[in-house]
Amino acid sequence: MAFSVIVFAGAAQFAAVGYVATGLAWPAIILLTALLNARHLLYSAALAPWLSGVPVGRRAMMAHVLTDESFALTMSHFRRLRRPDERGYWIAAIGAVFIPWNLATLAGVALGAQIPEPARFGIDVIFPAAMIGLAVGLITGRRELVAAIVGAGVGVVAALMASPAVGIVTGGVVGPLVGLLVPARDARETAPLGTVASAERFSLPGAHFDDDDPR
Amino acid sequence: MTNDLVVLAVLMFAVTYPTRALGLLAPGLDRMPKIVVDYLQLVGPAVLAALAAVSVMVIVGDDDVPSFHVGIEWVAVFVSLAIVARRGNLLLGLIAAVAIVAITRAAGLAALPV
Numbered sequence: 318m319a320f321s322v323i324v325f326a327g328a329a330q331f332a333a334v335g336y337v338a339t340g341l342a343w344p345a346i347i348l349l350t351a352l353l354n355a356r357h358l359l360y361s362a363a364l365a366p367w368l369s370g371v372p373v374g375r376r377a378m379m380a381h382v383l384t385d386e387s388f389a390l391t392m393s394h395f396r397r398l399r400r401p402d403e404r405g406y407w408i409a410a411i412g413a414v415f416i417p418w419n420l421a422t423l424a425g426v427a428l429g430a431q432i433p434e435p436a437r438f439g440i441d442v443i444f445p446a447a448m449i450g451l452a453v454g455l456i457t458g459r460r461e462l463v464a465a466i467v468g469a470g471v472g473v474v475a476a477l478m479a480s481p482a483v484g485i486v487t488g489g490v491v492g493p494l495v496g497l498l499v500p501a502r503d504a505r506e507t508a509p510l511g512t513v514a515s516a517e518r519f520s521l522p523g524a525h526f527d528d529d530d531p532r
Numbered sequence: 533m534t535n536d537l538v539v540l541a542v543l544m545f546a547v548t549y550p551t552r553a554l555g556l557l558a559p560g561l562d563r564m565p566k567i568v569v570d571y572l573q574l575v576g577p578a579v580l581a582a583l584a585a586v587s588v589m590v591i592v593g594d595d596d597v598p599s600f601h602v603g604i605e606w607v608a609v610f611v612s613l614a615i616v617a618r619r620g621n622l623l624l625g626l627i628a629a630v631a632i633v634a635i636t637r638a639a640g641l642a643a644l645p646v
Binding site: 319320323324326328329332333335337339343346347349350351352353354355356357358359360361362363364365368373376377379380381383436437438439440441442443444445446447448449450451452453454455456460461462464465466467468469470471472473476477479480481484485487488489490491492493494496497501 | 537538540541542543544545547548549551552553554555556557559564567569570571572573574575576577578579580581582583584585586587588589590592598599600605608609612613616617620622625626629630631632633634637638644645
């Protein structure tokens with residue numbers, strides 16, 4: 318429950334729970350968390366121009382509930398309104414993500430212990446399936462695809478040569494480097510932060526924005 | 533153990549919060565060098581794919597030596613990936629993956645994890 322309230326980062330929580338269970342050292346878990354959540358830097362930088370009028374204290378609180386989902390919802394909302402909407406941000410981040418996520422965690426805490434021999438029910442496959450599913454959601458171009466494939470391949474080789482933790486970190490560092498070698502074919506793949514292309518890149522499926530930037 | 537995990541959660545928060553707050557609180561961060569932005573955009577897919585691949589393909593035995601693993605989990609994760617890519621529905625993908633593994637293990641066609 319503490320993970321969901323304090324960390325509030327789905328992929329990192331999944332990873333941490335999986336690796337705490339297998340006895341992975343904390344420094345490796347923390348490094349993986351930092352790597353997994355590095356993408357939030359992009360989200361916060363992209364939202365910054367929209368939320369520059371919000372007092373610093375509230376922006377600091379907004380940061381804690383900034384996730385993949387709240388970013389996508391908020392950007393779509395701001396673009397649709399053609400102006401920032403602080404209340405919309407809170408509704409997306411707290412109402413649509415934070416509260417449901419923590420209620421679901423609470424349900425898991427209450428009910429999870431009642432399941433005898435979870436492996437018999439295939440529960441152990443949820444972690445890798447969730448990771449690859451979340452990765453698919455982040456793949457919007459050829460570069461991301463190459464980074465993911467190389468990250469997975471390098472990760473497995475390095476894990477076999479050293480340990481799973483070394484493999485994952487190595488894959489997470491090397492994959493993007495190889496991905497950068499792929500030439501960007503259009504603006505969507507390397508959309509500058511805060512632009513229309515960037516907003517579309519992170520928007521909900523089916524959303525489309527006009528080319529003129531309202532800001 | 534529980535208190536230890538709260539400490540771990542706080543440490544994870546300590547490395548997560550700055551990535552969320554920097555852009556919102558530090559002016560001009562949206563003008564990072566393009567190469568840095570491009571790299572950061574690729575880190576998420578690479579780490580997540582590495583996590584999935586290592587989880588499914590590498591097991592560590594009692595002797596602490598990692599070894600290559602082939603099992604029904606490969607099929608389950610691939611089916612899940614296909615469903616998410618095609619339908620965009622992560623929950624459906626997870627249910628399919630769990631069902632594949634649970635049914636094959638119940639039928640004795642796949643082994644329980646080590």
